[in-house]
Amino acid sequence: MTYHSTMTKIDAPQQPLVKKPTVRPDLQTVTEVTHWTESLFSFRITRPSSFRFRAGEFVMIGLPQDDGKPLLRAYSIAAPTWDDTLEFYSIKVQDGPLTSRLQHIKQGDQIILRPKPVGTLVHDALLPGKRLWFFATGTGIAPFASLIREPQTYEDYDQVILTHTCRNRADLEYGRSLIAGLKDDPLIGDMIDGQLEYYPTTTRENSPCMGRITTLLQQGKVFEDLSLPAITAEHDRAMVCGSMGLNTDLKSILENYGLREGANSDPAEFVVEKAFVG
């Protein structure tokens, strides 16, 4: 009997039975979720080391659908550029294709983050000035949540004014707590003292300052309340982020002050971006 005759043939190694999950480079992990009201929440996700953006830009994020295709929407990045994680501030639209699901995300879940951030609410699209105004309504505060935590904002301007208008007081809470925490921020805590003004207003519920920001500007109440001179093309620069209606009205108010709309390729005195379509 030869040794060979008793040997069983050894086949080439089999493919492993458990299929490795497909690695999607654009899937990021949720690290934190905060619900501010029944219709507003913020969340943080991991940031790929290759992901670069300019403060004020937006990016496409979303969730995979049942058929595996991504469902994506534009979102302003609310985190400053130096942050390890990416923060977003979101509406919850009950029958909205994305946010009806996104509002249920929790720590450890994965969401899609597309690479190329873009946008016009960036320092590069404005000419140098003395004062920088951020005009926001609703979730339109998100790009400014990034810009007010960016050292360049305070290096480039003597004064920075953030106005935020919402229907109810609770809708202001995300911005209010952000501002309250800035003084303890290790990077810009010392820079903002006396340089940053916060001007929250409500249009429905009673609050210390009521009214649409457009009306308050036209009445001169904003300047009175903040002890500031009226806006001029020489000294003032502005960024606007709100509904189509607010954007159109503010654009015409700013143009009446003599400011011109700028763009990345053609910097001027103000820039505008939609907070949402609709």
Ligand SMILES: Cc1cc2nc3c(=O)[nH]c(=O)nc-3n(C[C@H](O)[C@H](O)[C@H](O)COP(=O)(O)OP(=O)(O)OC[C@H]3O[C@@H](n4cnc5c(N)ncnc54)[C@H](O)[C@@H]3O)c2cc1C
């Ligand atoms: C440049 C850009 C930046 C944006 N950044 C943000 C952001 O930072 N945070 C955010 O929540 N959304 C942002 N949006 C809106 C976002 O892209 C989605 O529309 C939103 O997430 C709702 O998605 P959805 O699929 O649930 O409903 P959609 O089908 O997209 O919207 C349904 C309807 O809900 C209303 N709606 C949508 N978004 C808002 C909103 N933010 N505030 C009030 N009403 C709204 C509109 O009437 C819209 O027609 C941005 C949009 C644009 C164009």
